[in-house]
Amino acid sequence: MTDNEKPQWELVADAVLALGGQANRHQVWEYLKRSHPDIPFSTVTAELNSVSVNSQARTSYNTGREPRRTDSGNRYDRLFKVGSGAGAHYVPYDPKAHGVWEIYPDPAATSTHKTSIRRVDGANTAVTVTLTEGAIKPGNTFFPIKAFEGDFFPSSLIRAKAPDAPAVKARFTTDAGIEFQSDIYRSSVNTGYLHNRAAASDYYAARGAKSGDVLRYERTGDGSYHITLLPAATGTGSASQQNPATQTETTMTLPINKILFGPPGTGKTYRTVDEALRILDPVFLATHGDSRDALKTRFDELSDAGRIRFVTFHQSFSYEDFVEGIRADTDGDESDEKEGGIRYRVEPGVFKQICEAARSRTVVESGSGIDIAGRRIWKISLGDANTEGHIYDECMDKGLALLGFGAGADLSGVTSRADIVERLRAAGEHVDSADYPVTALDLFVRRVRVGDLVVVSQGNFKFRALGEITGGYVHVDRDGADTYAQGRPVRWLRRYEPARPYTDLMDNRFSQMTIYEPGTIKRERLAALLAPEQAESREPEPRVLIIDEINRGNVSRIFGELITLIEPSKREGCGEVLKVTLPYSRDEFSVPRNLHIIGTMNTADRSLAGLDVALRRRFEFTEMLPDIDALDGIGVAGIPIDVLLSTINRRIEVLLGRDYMIGHAYFMRLKETPAIDVLAGIFRRQVLPLLQEYFFEDWQKIAWVLNDHRKADDALKFLKQNGAGMAELFGDLELPGEGRLWSINPEAFENPDAYLATIKAAQPAKVPPAIA
Numbered sequence: 001m002t003d004n005e006k007p008q009w010e011l012v013a014d015a016v017l018a019l020g021g022q023a024n025r026h027q028v029w030e031y032l033k034r035s036h037p038d039i040p041f042s043t044v045t046a047e048l049n050s051v052s053v054n055s056q057a058r059t060s061y062n063t064g065r066e067p068r069r070t071d072s073g074n075r076y077d078r079l080f081k082v083g084s085g086a087g088a089h090y091v092p093y094d095p096k097a098h099g100v101w102e103i104y105p106d107p108a109a110t111s112t113h114k115t116s117i118r119r120v121d122g123a124n125t126a127v128t129v130t131l132t133e134g135a136i137k138p139g140n141t142f143f144p145i146k147a148f149e150g151d152f153f154p155s156s157l158i159r160a161k162a163p164d165a166p167a168v169k170a171r172f173t174t175d176a177g178i179e180f181q182s183d184i185y186r187s188s189v190n191t192g193y194l195h196n197r198a199a200a201s202d203y204y205a206a207r208g209a210k211s212g213d214v215l216r217y218e219r220t221g222d223g224s225y226h227i228t229l230l231p232a233a234t235g236t237g238s239a240s241q242q243n244p245a246t247q248t249e250t251t252m253t254l255p256i257n258k259i260l261f262g263p264p265g266t267g268k269t270y271r272t273v274d275e276a277l278r279i280l281d282p283v284f285l286a287t288h289g290d291s292r293d294a295l296k297t298r299f300d301e302l303s304d305a306g307r308i309r310f311v312t313f314h315q316s317f318s319y320e321d322f323v324e325g326i327r328a329d330t331d332g333d334e335s336d337e338k339e340g341g342i343r344y345r346v347e348p349g350v351f352k353q354i355c356e357a358a359r360s361r362t363v364v365e366s367g368s369g370i371d372i373a374g375r376r377i378w379k380i381s382l383g384d385a386n387t388e389g390h391i392y393d394e395c396m397d398k399g400l401a402l403l404g405f406g407a408g409a410d411l412s413g414v415t416s417r418a419d420i421v422e423r424l425r426a427a428g429e430h431v432d433s434a435d436y437p438v439t440a441l442d443l444f445v446r447r448v449r450v451g452d453l454v455v456v457s458q459g460n461f462k463f464r465a466l467g468e469i470t471g472g473y474v475h476v477d478r479d480g481a482d483t484y485a486q487g488r489p490v491r492w493l494r495r496y497e498p499a500r501p502y503t504d505l506m507d508n509r510f511s512q513m514t515i516y517e518p519g520t521i522k523r524e525r526l527a528a529l530l531a532p533e534q535a536e537s538r539e540p541e542p543r544v545l546i547i548d549e550i551n552r553g554n555v556s557r558i559f560g561e562l563i564t565l566i567e568p569s570k571r572e573g574c575g576e577v578l579k580v581t582l583p584y585s586r587d588e589f590s591v592p593r594n595l596h597i598i599g600t601m602n603t604a605d606r607s608l609a610g611l612d613v614a615l616r617r618r619f620e621f622t623e624m625l626p627d628i629d630a631l632d633g634i635g636v637a638g639i640p641i642d643v644l645l646s647t648i649n650r651r652i653e654v655l656l657g658r659d660y661m662i663g664h665a666y667f668m669r670l671k672e673t674p675a676i677d678v679l680a681g682i683f684r685r686q687v688l689p690l691l692q693e694y695f696f697e698d699w700q701k702i703a704w705v706l707n708d709h710r711k712a713d714d715a716l717k718f719l720k721q722n723g724a725g726m727a728e729l730f731g732d733l734e735l736p737g738e739g740r741l742w743s744i745n746p747e748a749f750e751n752p753d754a755y756l757a758t759i760k761a762a763q764p765a766k767v768p769p770a771i772a
Contacts, residue, residue, distance in 0.1 A: 052078075071095050135193075178202055327344070404484050453469075565590060717745055
């Protein structure tokens with residue numbers, strides 16, 4: 001059977017084997033794209049879980065439909081899942097190493113087939129140990145071991161004590177993406193540590209480990225082990241209680257408030273991609289760190305899914321844009337009694353939207369994944385969000401979608417709009433065929449098909465549930481009530497509390513219409529929300545807000561009272577949480593701890609004042625200076641570009657300071673096209689204008705930076721000073737030294753010797769006293 005003929009579950013299982021018997025979902029996806037370029041990432045994740053014996057997600061697929069044990073030789077029992085969340089990877093299933101698992105009927109399960117998974121033998125595949133201050137003490141860090149009973153760590157892994165001799169090392173992987181080889185040093189009968197302190201130091205720094213946290217060691221079955229850190233609040237319990245099949249990733253580190261600052265062209269905005277992935281998908285960053293294309297693709301995926309928001313501050317940016325403001329809006333929806341009127345709405349800004357998204361968690365899920373290809377998507381309102389919450393709750397509890405139009409009429413069997421009008425009139429409704437209630441009922445009863453998806457809105461700016469239509473129209477007897485009698489059976493796939501912002505699904509807000517088919521829903525965002533990994537963890541996902549040019553806006557005006565709330569210790573979920581009442585909506589508001597803020601700041605921009613002191617002390621700052629090493633080996637016509645930039649920057653640093661140096665990014669294109677005309681264009685159209693701005697058109701100092709004052713040959717000078725003709729203009733008037741006419745010498749930019757002469761006297765020049 002060729003790969004094109006194989007089912008997808010077999011493709012992903014074979015891919016793990018082809019990748020050396022261990023791979024995460026990103027690696028499997030990259031591998032399969034070589035032969036199946038259109039295979040979606042969500043499909044790969046779903047299929048991996050469907051053939052993993054210990055993945056609870058498989059109970060919503062055919063592979064987990066029928067009760068059975070995994071020692072029965074079933075062809076679907078191919079893989080074992082190690083870890084959870086972003087740090088999970090997959091290995092071939094070995095019953096001896098991984099134990100026997102059972103799919104069993106479970107009426108209380110939320111899975112599609114009402115089955116669950118449990119382990120049925122007593123083999124121990126995981127042990128835990130609590131970290132002490134001594135284990136994480138800088139300079140003396142180590143991975144503690146307290147599991148010498150049984151054969152969890154084989155004797156071959158434990159080094160001899162007298163005399164000291166190394167043992168056979170094993171491979172260790174971690175949830176921080178750090179891998180290493182180590183044996184075990186046994187310091188007493190029941191204690192010891194992994195003999196690799198450097199790895200422990202790197203790991204604890206990456207995970208922010210603290211005393212009281214728990215290390216969890218999992219045996220993966222291929223002779224290696226996987227280490228996961230569980231925070232003190234969630235890491236307690238015995239190894240048997242912390243089943244790798246049911247454990248979810250609950251690690252929540254302190255929020256990150258970081259500003260990348262430095263001169264222009266040092267790659268601050270470029271670096272935000274790595275910083276965001278370090279927070280949201282560190283395993284992918286560790287795996288694909290050398291591939292900018294892969295990192296940017298993953299960054300774009302997370303942006304499309306609403307996990308990353310990007311905004312640029314400027315002088316006109318305001319609190320109303322960032323937090324919330326009042327906006328005028330014309331609303332001509334068919335459901336409005338007055339069409340075309342102007343309404344004033346309180347509209348959330350980008351910061352409030354991402355805070356609401358970060359706060360939202362999945363409180364109900366059914367099934368662990370669904371293919372949305374070919375399905376129609378409908379927006380529906382289940383009762384008024386402010387006054388009819390009981391309707392929404394009834395729909396969730398009973399697995400229904402209910403529509404309020406129809407006066408209790410039974411619309412079973414209708415085949416046209418005319419039939420609907422006739423039934424409504426018979427029930428006492430005065431309607432015409434063109435009225436919106438008839439349109440809504442026609443869509444709900446006749447147009448919506450089994451298998452279509454529904455998005456339940458909450459007002460215009462949020463949605464609170466996602467579902468799949470599972471049956472045709474039903475008339476609901478509501479004990480004589482004449483509203484909300486029109487129903488459709490629904491399997492509710494996701495339910496969110498609080499509701500998520502519309503930006504997690506689309507770029508435009510929802511319409512007021514009770515039911516319609518939005519054309520602006522981003523299917524990739526919906527697919528991400530319905531992906532299996534979303535079903536595995538009900539905890540809120542971390543989110544990242546990137547603020548480019550953070551110091552170009554009026555920070556006090558933009559943040560307002562939120563300057564206090566973004567402080568890590570004042571976040572929601574922290575001990576010193578603070579809340580404020582927003583001025584327009586009067587909503588009580590706090591900032592969730594799983595929102596991380598990354599800003600960039602150009603230190604050479606003199607058009608603005610220094611960053612607000614109150615904001616400054618709430619951020620950590622990472623300086624980004626020109627990376628001369630990035631230009632190593634780049635030469636143009638014999639000109640070493642790294643030496644050229646380094647020399648120019650040393651002069652700028654003397655005359656102005658390090659905040660005004662020139663970044664390496666201006667010259668990176670020379671790596672692909674090392675031509676003199678490209679270098680000339682960079683100097684003529686980017687470097688020289690930047691120097692003009694830095695020195696306020698003080699051409700004398702610009703000439704010093706370019707070393708023109710020490711070039712004997714005028715043809716090599718980028719700038720020419722001409723004093724001739726001054727008498728004709730001013731007579732015998734004595735002019736100051738700078739009273740000269742300056743001109744740009746275009747030929748010098750095309751001459752390699754002009755650049756070499758700029759470098760030639762790299763030692764400190766004797767700067768004229770005029771600079772004082």
